[in-house]
Amino acid sequence: AQKVTQAQTEISVVEKEDVTLDCVYETRDTTYYLFWYKQPPSGELVFLIRRNSFDEQNEISGRYSWNFQKSTSSFNFTITASQVVDSAVYFCALSEQSGANSKLTFGKGITLSVRP
Amino acid sequence: KAGVTQTPRYLIKTRGQQVTLSCSPISGHRSVSWYQQTPGQGLQFLFEYFSETQRNKGNFPGRFSGRQFSNSRSEMNVSTLELGDSALYLCASSSRDPGTQYFGPGTRLTVL
Numbered sequence: 040a041q042k043v044t045q046a047q048t049e050i051s052v053v054e055k056e057d058v059t060l061d062c063v064y065e066t067r068d069t070t071y072y073l074f075w076y077k078q079p080p081s082g083e084l085v086f087l088i089r090r091n092s093f094d095e096q097n098e099i100s101g102r103y104s105w106n107f108q109k110s111t112s113s114f115n116f117t118i119t120a121s122q123v124v125d126s127a128v129y130f131c132a133l134s135e136q137s138g139a140n141s142k143l144t145f146g147k148g149i150t151l152s153v154r155p
Numbered sequence: 156k157a158g159v160t161q162t163p164r165y166l167i168k169t170r171g172q173q174v175t176l177s178c179s180p181i182s183g184h185r186s187v188s189w190y191q192q193t194p195g196q197g198l199q200f201l202f203e204y205f206s207e208t209q210r211n212k213g214n215f216p217g218r219f220s221g222r223q224f225s226n227s228r229s230e231m232n233v234s235t236l237e238l239g240d241s242a243l244y245l246c247a248s249s250s251r252d253p254g255t256q257y258f259g260p261g262t263r264l265t266v267l
Contacts, residue, residue, distance in 0.1 A: 074255070082243055084258035130198065141186060141249060142211050143256060145198040 041066045043133050045146035052121050053154050060116040060149050062131030068092075073107065073114045074132040074143065084130070090114065121153045156182055159259035161246050167265045173234040176262045180227050180248030186210075187229040188256060189221060192243040201244075204229055233264075241266045 042065040052058045064073065075087040088098060090107050098105045102119045118125055128150050132143040160179045168174050180187050188211075189201040200213040204223035221231040227248070233240055243263050247256035 076258070081260065082263070083260040084245060084247075086255055086257055089255050132198075141188065141203060141254060141256065142200045142213070143188070143190075143198075143247075144200070147197050 041068075041071075041133050041135055041144045043131050043144055043146035045131055045149050047149045048147070049150045049152070051152045051154065054123060055120050056153075057117060057119050058121050058151065058153075060118075060129050060131075060151070062114045062116065062146060064112050064114065064131070064133045066133060066135055068135040070135075072134045074134070075105065075114075075116050076130045076132060076145075078128040078130065078148070080127070087116075118151075121151075123153050123155055126151060126153045159246055159248050159257055161244075161259040161262050163262060164260065165263050165265075167267065168236050169267050170236055170238060172236050173232060174236060174264060175230055175232045176244055176246075176264075178229045178231075178246030178248075178259060180229070180246075181250070181257055184248035184250045184254075184257075185227050186249045186254060186256075187223055187227065188247045188249075189229070189231050190245045190247065191215075192245060192261070193239075193241075198245070201231065236266045238266050240264065 044063045071092045073090045076084040078084050095107050104117045106115045128148045130148045131146045134143050162177045186205045188203040192198045203211040207223045218234045223229045243261045245261045247258045249256045
């Protein structure tokens with residue numbers, strides 16, 4: 040069975056600090072996809088990134104960067120120079136691609152608070 | 156393109172009633188998935204529909220059901236509501252297999 044663990048539940052930082060959100064996953068599949076979503080107070084899950092199991096290249100998008108390491112089954116997310124608008128709940132998710140299965144398994148989420 | 160839309164946004168029901176939630180996917184997306192979000196259990200997968208067929212189902216009782224129409228719009232129904240069904244119900248659509256799921260704003264259901 041697949042599982043996603045986000046051990047951090049709440050993180051509070053001051054604006055402009057860098058912050059890393061951890062994600063550890065478990066799966067028996069060799070082909071899978073990892074995702075990060077952001078959920079602001081409005082409730083809608085906003086897609087941030089998708090990474091497949093064959094692509095271990097790190098990715099940077101503006102202030103956001105992701106570090107995927109299959110050796111440690113981790114897919115961590117770093118926000119550089121955090122801003123108040125980054126305050127939200129962040130979810131890591133896993134999708135095993137067995138046939139047409141696109142079910143997402145989510146971690147419990149990390150509540151990030153960025154203080155001015 | 157317009158995003159995923161869900162109606163209604165808020166619902167208040169009493170125990171024993173039934174409820175129907177609606178989801179319109181992004182234009183061109185044929186897969187629609189439903190998730191339940193509660194403070195205790197987090198985000199849990201309910202079911203997925205593709206081309207009007209249920210393709211995958213989570214571990215929820217039979218009171219939870221859904222369907223998909225030929226235009227890819229989907230509805231989910233919960234019968235005999237229980238207090239524990241109070242949750243945010245999120246719908247997501249994707250365009251291909253495997254596809255990134257894009258979520259709607261959710262329907263917040265309160266059962267009294």
